[in-house]
Each structure stands twice: as structure tokens, then as C-alpha cells.
Amino acid sequence: MFNLIRRDAIIQKRQLLLFIPFIIFFIVMNSHPALIFMVASIIIPFNAYAYDEKAETNILLNSLPYTRKEIIASRYIGAIVYMGISIGLTSLGLLVFDKPFTLTDLAIGSGLFLAFVAFTFPLFYIFRGKITTVIMISFIILAAVLPPFVSFLAKHLTIITDLIASLSTSALYTGVAVVIVLLYAVSWGVTTSIYQRKAF
Amino acid sequence: MENVVELKGVAKNFKGFSVNNMNLQVKQGFVTGFIGANGAGKSTTIKMIMNLLKPDVGEVKIFGLDYATHEKAIKERIGFVYDGNVFFEGLNLKDIKRIVGPAYKKWDDALFYQYVEQFKLPLNKAIKTFSKGMQMKASLAVALSHHAELIIMDEPTAGLDPIFRRELLDLLQELMLDGSRTIFFSTHITTDLDRIADYIAFIQNGELVFTQSIHEVAETYALVKGGMDLLDRDTEKAFVHVHPAPTGFEALTDNIKAVNTIFGDSVVIERASLEEIMYYMKGRKSYV
Amino acid sequence: MQIILSNSSKEPIYEQITHQIKSSILSGDLKNGAALPSMRQLAKDLQISVITTKRAYEELEKAGFIYSIVGKGSFVAEQNLEVMRERKLKAIEEQLSAVIMNSKEIGLSLDELQQLLKILHEE
Structure with a gap:
């Protein structure tokens, strides 16, 4: 299982070099920290998907001593692992560039990322082959319209975070966390059952 | 356990193509060649053996085990080589080893490097720069480095030059020195099999025509040549298919005894090659 | 032990092998108790399938020219x-x-x- 997760890093060796300038770009653009956390988390797991579609990876993985359950589990666990790493690196970047961020930003970023994963991962296996292009294009568009959008969003996010901060009780946080965890778990289950029915 | 692979009543339907009622056995310690025309169902069958495809009905047992309960244990003992490259093209062999190796409990680094050296493969060049033959060697090196008991290959010799094909056959024979090892490989180049195959499984239009030892094949099928005047509706029954020509007929029989009794010395009876068997079977009249 | 096979011969390969081993035994080239190469080794050396050498050895065993001990291999039987x-x-x-x-x-x-x-x- 660990080997499957590590695999994503090995395949993307070269792309990983782009990872740091990419994050720095977002930091320099003064994007909202929560957004940077989310975007940074997305890169590795989703790029791994793009790779897997190119080569006949599913044939390879399914011929190795792995079960289909494990292959999907490695995706979902891997997403969390790479999110942790990305958030760590991003925090470091933010510190280096002396941009302030809060734990709330971090929580919102990772929450958004996990929700994003929960929605998109099943789609990858439903529309195999096309979905990467769709996601990559929307991602580029997102990046293009980001700067004007970000300043707008930044204000709003601050308002939202302020709002939540003012309203919040630990119960509210827990509630949101529980919803995301549930979403993630359901998504995991759905993807596993889709994948188990696949023919290669 | 005599049969390493056992398919019982396996069927799989696709749009416009199906594999029907497949009963296939692959015997331990031998080389079984899987022959059939392109599109006959060889790859589909191999995919079902590898659990890449699940049959609609029927039972697939590998090493006597079921995929539903022993998937990992089964795949641990299989080495596979597919027609195309299944590795990430941009990676070099070292990285591929880093990905594939840890998947197996019995992975043997020393053995892997020994094959890499034997096949003269570069460790630090991307797979996409490899020639077809080198890609095949790379797959083979990976497939052989975890002491697999069953080696499954889908068209391993397709697109390879005769010299490398020969080297591959030598290597396979060396592997067979270990009596517990079994090789199952599909091919449409039947001459590969003349040398090393112990058993032949022949598939046609999604149906297994026979699985026989090469001796049974040689004793069952023969090529018969003779004058056209010998043929009539009765005598033709001894043949699977007849190819008539003004200079005389050539036919495939699956009943050498009958041909001997009917024609005696008036015809020439020769051993039929696998290619000839495949060719004449294709032209055969429907099962009457 | 020398064995020379002909692919163009009408005689099946396994018979060519049995004949040649038999004559080696009868001529005394292969002595009583001499170990024969394993079936698999012989198949590799002759570049033929294992089942062919297996059949040749089986025929030789049936005819009393050789005997096999499981796990040890095949040996030339004492000839009467x-x-x-x-x-x-x-x-x-x-x-x-x-x-x-x-x-x-x-x-x-x-x-x-x-x-x-x-x-x-x-x-």
C-alpha cells in the first residue's frame, strides 16, 4: 500500500520540480492562503491520475499483487498524505515570503481539497480518459482568472472566516469536519465499487 | 496440483464478440502455447486468467485458488508479459524496479540486475527510447525477478526479429529446467511453438478447439495429398477441410486411421504443422 | 552422450532420441548405472520441448533400457x-x-x- 502511494511521487519526479515555483507563483500573487493550500494539495494526486491514463497503468497495477480495493485505498490515503506534504511546503513558503496565514486558512484549504477529491475521484473512474482534460482545462482557467478573482474572494473568505470565527463554537467546526469526512468516506466506497466492476 | 490454470465453463460476452464455454487447463511444469488467429479471443482469455476481466459465467482457478479470496497470493506467483508496454514510458528501468519490486514479497534485486545485464538493458534510459525488442526484454526482466511459478505472456514474440525470438526461446527453455515452473503464452507465430511447446491450446472464434500435447496433435492431425479422382462425398468425410486444385487436393484430417483405411497408399500423408492446422480449421465446414 | 536430431526425418523426434540412446547403450557407450541427463536438461540441450524428452525416457523405461528414481534422475539399467x-x-x-x-x-x-x-x- 505504501508502495502504491510512493509510486505517485516516483512517476512525477520531474513534474515535482515545477511544484515549488508553482506554489511560489500563487504566494507572490497574494492569493488567499486557504486557496493556495487547496491548489497545492491538488497538484500531485491529480497529476498522478493524468499519468495513469496515458500508460496502461491499470493493467499493470491489476496484474501486480494488489487488490482493486487497495488500489483505490491508495488513492484516497495518498491524497491525504500528499495534502499533508503540500500544506507543509506551502506553509514554509508562506513563512519565507512573510505572508501571514492562520490555522483556519489551513483547515478551510484542506477541507475544500478533501471535498474536491470526494467529488472528482469517482468521476475519474466513470469517465475514464476524458475527465483529466476537463479538470486540467478548468484548472488552467481557474489559474487564469484567479488574480482578479482572488482579491475578491480573499475579502469574502476573510468575511466568512470572521463570520465563522464569531459564530463558531467547536460544534460548528466539528459539524463541517464530520460532513467532509462522511463525504470522503462515501466517495471512497463509491469509487471502490465502480473500480471493482471495471474491465481492463 | 497438476493444473496451474483451470478455466471451467467460462464465458464472456462483448458487443459482437464472445468467448464461449471455455474449458482450459494449463499443466504444471510444462509450456503451453496458446494459438489462434488475431481476434480469436486469446487476449480476452489471458485477461480473464489475470483477473483483469471477470467472466460472465464459469470458474477461474489459478494454482487451485480463487481470485475472490486469494487475489494477492495468486498474483504474487505470476510473472506477466503483455503485448504492449504497460510501464510508464517516461521512467527508466531503475524507477520501474522501484515501483514494481516492492509489490512482490519474493522480489530478487540481484536476479533483476542479472537479467538486465544479460539482456544488455540500460538502467537510466526512459522506456520510451527502447526498441520493441528491448521493451520486451525489460518486461521479461521484471516478470522473471520474483521467482514466479507461472509465467503468462501475451504475444511476446510479435514484432521481434528472428534472432531475439530465438534468444527468448532459449531463455524460456532455461527457465523450464526448474520443473515446478509453468509457462503459458499466446502467439500467432506458430513456429515459436514447434520447438518448446509441450501442450497446444487452440482457440478459434472464441471457442477452444482443443488442448493437446504436441504428440497428440501429431497423432491426430495430418496433411493428406492425392489426386482429385479420389474425392467424393463419402471419402471427403475423413477430412476437416479440403483444398482442391487441378493438380490434386490437399486436405487436413483429424482421423489418420480412417484416411489410411479409405485411401491406403494412394495418398501421401504428412505431418501437419500448427500453421496448417490453423489454416485448414479456419476453412472448415460448420460442426456437422 | 551424443544425440543428433533431424527435423526433416519422418521419424518423430522422441523416437530418434530413443533409438540413439538405445544404440549407445547396446554399443556400450553408455554403461550400466550411468546417469542420463535430466529430462529438462536434455530438452534444453536439444532445444526441444520437455514433453518430447519425457516421452523418450518413458519409452526407454518401458523397454527396460533405463530406470528412474524420483528426485535423482534416470540411469542406464543393467542389461541382461x-x-x-x-x-x-x-x-x-x-x-x-x-x-x-x-x-x-x-x-x-x-x-x-x-x-x-x-x-x-x-x-
Whole structure:
């Protein structure tokens, strides 16, 4: 299982070099920290998907001593692992560039990322082959319209975070966390059952 | 356990193509060649053996085990080589080893490097720069480095030059020195099999025509040549298919005894090659 | 042990092997108790399938020329000298019949033939 997760890093060796300038770009653009956390988390797991579609990876993985359950589990666990790493690196970047961020930003970023994963991962296996292009294009568009959008969003996010901060009780946080965890778990289950029915 | 692979009543339907009622056995310690025309169902069958495809009905047992309960244990003992490259093209062999190796409990680094050296493969060049033959060697090196008991290959010799094909056959024979090892490989180049195959499984239009030892094949099928005047509706029954020509007929029989009794010395009876068997079977009249 | 196979021969490969091993045994090239290469080794050396050497060894075993011990391999069986002598005699008879037939074809008399045999034998 660990080997499957590590695999994503090995395949993307070269792309990983782009990872740091990419994050720095977002930091320099003064994007909202929560957004940077989310975007940074997305890169590795989703790029791994793009790779897997190119080569006949599913044939390879399914011929190795792995079960289909494990292959999907490695995706979902891997997403969390790479999110942790990305958030760590991003925090470091933010510190280096002396941009302030809060734990709330971090929580919102990772929450958004996990929700994003929960929605998109099943789609990858439903529309195999096309979905990467769709996601990559929307991602580029997102990046293009980001700067004007970000300043707008930044204000709003601050308002939202302020709002939540003012309203919040630990119960509210827990509630949101529980919803995301549930979403993630359901998504995991759905993807596993889709994948188990696949023919290669 | 005599049969390493056992398919019982396996069927799989696709749009416009199906594999029907497949009963296939692959015997331990031998080389079984899987022959059939392109599109006959060889790859589909191999995919079902590898659990890449699940049959609609029927039972697939590998090493006597079921995929539903022993998937990992089964795949641990299989080495596979597919027609195309299944590795990430941009990676070099070292990285591929880093990905594939840890998947197996019995992975043997020393053995892997020994094959890499034997096949003269570069460790630090991307797979996409490899020639077809080198890609095949790379797959083979990976497939052989975890002491697999069953080696499954889908068209391993397709697109390879005769010299490398020969080297591959030598290597396979060396592997067979270990009596517990079994090789199952599909091919449409039947001459590969003349040398090393112990058993032949022949598939046609999604149906297994026979699985026989090469001796049974040689004793069952023969090529018969003779004058056209010998043929009539009765005598033709001894043949699977007849190819008539003004200079005389050539036919495939699956009943050498009958041909001997009917024609005696008036015809020439020769051993039929696998290619000839495949060719004449294709032209055969429907099962009457 | 030398075995030379012909792909163009009408004789099946396994029979070519049994014949050649038999004659090696009968001629004394392969002595009693001598170990034969394993089926798999022989298959590799001859570049033929395992099942072919397996069949050849089975036939040799059936005919009493070799015996196999599980896990140890195959060995040349002790040949009954009496039987071997008889076999040789039979072979000689056959060869002589051919000689007689050939002699008759060119009108060679029995005396002349005996003369010839005597000269050759003394050489």
C-alpha cells in the first residue's frame, strides 16, 4: 500500500520540480492562503491520475499483487498524505515570503481539497480518459482568472472566516469536519465499487 | 496440483464478440502455447486468467485458488508479459524496479540486475527510447525477478526479429529446467511453438478447439495429398477441410486411421504443422 | 552422450532420441548405472520441448533400457547379457539376409560368398 502511494511521487519526479515555483507563483500573487493550500494539495494526486491514463497503468497495477480495493485505498490515503506534504511546503513558503496565514486558512484549504477529491475521484473512474482534460482545462482557467478573482474572494473568505470565527463554537467546526469526512468516506466506497466492476 | 490454470465453463460476452464455454487447463511444469488467429479471443482469455476481466459465467482457478479470496497470493506467483508496454514510458528501468519490486514479497534485486545485464538493458534510459525488442526484454526482466511459478505472456514474440525470438526461446527453455515452473503464452507465430511447446491450446472464434500435447496433435492431425479422382462425398468425410486444385487436393484430417483405411497408399500423408492446422480449421465446414 | 536430431526425418523426434540412446547403450557407450541427463536438461540441450524428452525416457523405461528414481534422475539399467546377445544375433541375422539377397541379385554363389566372408573376417 505504501508502495502504491510512493509510486505517485516516483512517476512525477520531474513534474515535482515545477511544484515549488508553482506554489511560489500563487504566494507572490497574494492569493488567499486557504486557496493556495487547496491548489497545492491538488497538484500531485491529480497529476498522478493524468499519468495513469496515458500508460496502461491499470493493467499493470491489476496484474501486480494488489487488490482493486487497495488500489483505490491508495488513492484516497495518498491524497491525504500528499495534502499533508503540500500544506507543509506551502506553509514554509508562506513563512519565507512573510505572508501571514492562520490555522483556519489551513483547515478551510484542506477541507475544500478533501471535498474536491470526494467529488472528482469517482468521476475519474466513470469517465475514464476524458475527465483529466476537463479538470486540467478548468484548472488552467481557474489559474487564469484567479488574480482578479482572488482579491475578491480573499475579502469574502476573510468575511466568512470572521463570520465563522464569531459564530463558531467547536460544534460548528466539528459539524463541517464530520460532513467532509462522511463525504470522503462515501466517495471512497463509491469509487471502490465502480473500480471493482471495471474491465481492463 | 497438476493444473496451474483451470478455466471451467467460462464465458464472456462483448458487443459482437464472445468467448464461449471455455474449458482450459494449463499443466504444471510444462509450456503451453496458446494459438489462434488475431481476434480469436486469446487476449480476452489471458485477461480473464489475470483477473483483469471477470467472466460472465464459469470458474477461474489459478494454482487451485480463487481470485475472490486469494487475489494477492495468486498474483504474487505470476510473472506477466503483455503485448504492449504497460510501464510508464517516461521512467527508466531503475524507477520501474522501484515501483514494481516492492509489490512482490519474493522480489530478487540481484536476479533483476542479472537479467538486465544479460539482456544488455540500460538502467537510466526512459522506456520510451527502447526498441520493441528491448521493451520486451525489460518486461521479461521484471516478470522473471520474483521467482514466479507461472509465467503468462501475451504475444511476446510479435514484432521481434528472428534472432531475439530465438534468444527468448532459449531463455524460456532455461527457465523450464526448474520443473515446478509453468509457462503459458499466446502467439500467432506458430513456429515459436514447434520447438518448446509441450501442450497446444487452440482457440478459434472464441471457442477452444482443443488442448493437446504436441504428440497428440501429431497423432491426430495430418496433411493428406492425392489426386482429385479420389474425392467424393463419402471419402471427403475423413477430412476437416479440403483444398482442391487441378493438380490434386490437399486436405487436413483429424482421423489418420480412417484416411489410411479409405485411401491406403494412394495418398501421401504428412505431418501437419500448427500453421496448417490453423489454416485448414479456419476453412472448415460448420460442426456437422 | 551424443544425440543428433533431424527435423526433416519422418521419424518423430522422441523416437530418434530413443533409438540413439538405445544404440549407445547396446554399443556400450553408455554403461550400466550411468546417469542420463535430466529430462529438462536434455530438452534444453536439444532445444526441444520437455514433453518430447519425457516421452523418450518413458519409452526407454518401458523397454527396460533405463530406470528412474524420483528426485535423482534416470540411469542406464543393467542389461541382461543373454537378451542382448540374442538381440545382436537377430540383428546379425537380418543383416546377413540382406547380404544373401544382394548376392542373389548379382548371381553370387554360396561358395563365393563364404570365400568373401572368410577373407573379410581374417583381415
